[in-house]
Amino acid sequence: MAQTPRPTHPLSIDEAWAFTAGQAASTTFFFDFDGVLSPVTDDPDASQPAPAVLGVLERLAGVVNRVAIVSARPVSFLRSRFSSLERVDLYGLYGLEVWHEGDVVTNPAALPWVPAMSDLAEQAKAELPGSILVEYKRLSVALHYRTAPAEAATVERWGHEQAERLGLRVQGGRMVVELKPPVDQDKGMVITEGVRDAGCAWYFGDDMSDIKAFDALRAREAVDPSFFGVAVAVANPETGAEVSSAADLTLDSPDAVAEFLRQGLERF
Incomplete structure (x- = not known):
């Protein structure tokens, strides 16, 4: 039987x-967590x-080659939310941590920065306004100003100053500003x-x-005419327009993602 031709964009x-x-x-599905599989909340925890x-990801993992969650959250957090899923890989902290087949692997180049990140989190709590939520993730520090949008400039300035000082x-x-x-x-x-050996993602x-993940799909298509990538944005009032403009499709919410799947x- 002839292979289905790869669709073109749009x-x-x-x-x-x-x-x-x-x-x-030969298909892999990758998902961000916050704003895609979960509504964004004032308290990240x-x-x-x-x-x-959970149910739709379990079903999906049963019919495609691979399902993975790629998040800024630590693997420990993702495990606490997806422990019931046996066939889903977890990439935490933008891939600095990986959970695969029961093991957590941490990028060794990042480990020496754990003490500095701990110190930075304490410094942020002491120096930034109390309305800023400081999220310590072991290998990064996130400064959330969702409940205090008027402090955005203060957080941005402080974050960039510390990044320059510490080389972050x-x-x-x-x-949010993350260091x-x-x-x-x-x-x-x-x-x-992740798509090196995939036919579709x-x-x-x-x-x-x-x-950057959308761009990686496009780059793979450019060098492999048989590969097909689909970039899906989830609408939001903060970054939605820019993300949607880089995507093939846009969905309204995490609930819409589940229904779409x-x-x-x-x-199948």
């Missing part, structure tokens, strides 16, 4: 699902997957490696760091 949902169903054995997400990298996001070790690792690099994202699974 593409229709029907085209995307039809090709994916025909290439299921309160975030939970949307109600239908700054990752902007949805009402990371100067280690070459981002979501785009995760996807570049989807990435679902909602924030600025996810655009449920409908797509009917094609």
Whole structure:
């Protein structure tokens, strides 16, 4: 039987699902967590997957080659939310940590930065306004100003000053400034490696760091005419316009992601 031709961009949902169903054995689905599988919350520790997400990811993992979550959250957090999923790989801290087949692997280049990040988190709590939520992630520190948007400039300035002082990298996001070790690792690099042997891959994202993942799908298509990548944005009032402009499709919410996957699974 002749192979289904790779769809061209811009593409229709029907085209995307039809090709994916025909290439299921070589397809990977990648998902960001916050804003994609879970609604964004004022308190990051309160975030939970949307109600239908766990079931639909388990079903998806049963019919495609691989399902993975690629997040700024630590693997320990992701494990606490997805412990019931046996066939889903977890990439934490933009890929600095990886959970695969029961083991956590940490990028050794990042480990020496653990003490500095701990100190930085304490410094942030002491120097920034009390309305700023400081999230210590062992290998990064996130400064959330969602509940205090008027402090955005203060947080941005403080974050960049500390990054310059310590030689850190700054990752902007949805009402958050994150400080990371100067280690070459981002979501785009995760996807570049993850699609090396894939015939098809989807990435679902909602924030600025996810655009690098979209770009990785495009780069793979450029060098492999048989590869097909689908970039899906999830709408939001902060970074939605820029992320959607880089995507093939846009969905309204984490609940819409779950329903979109449920409908797509009917094609398999």
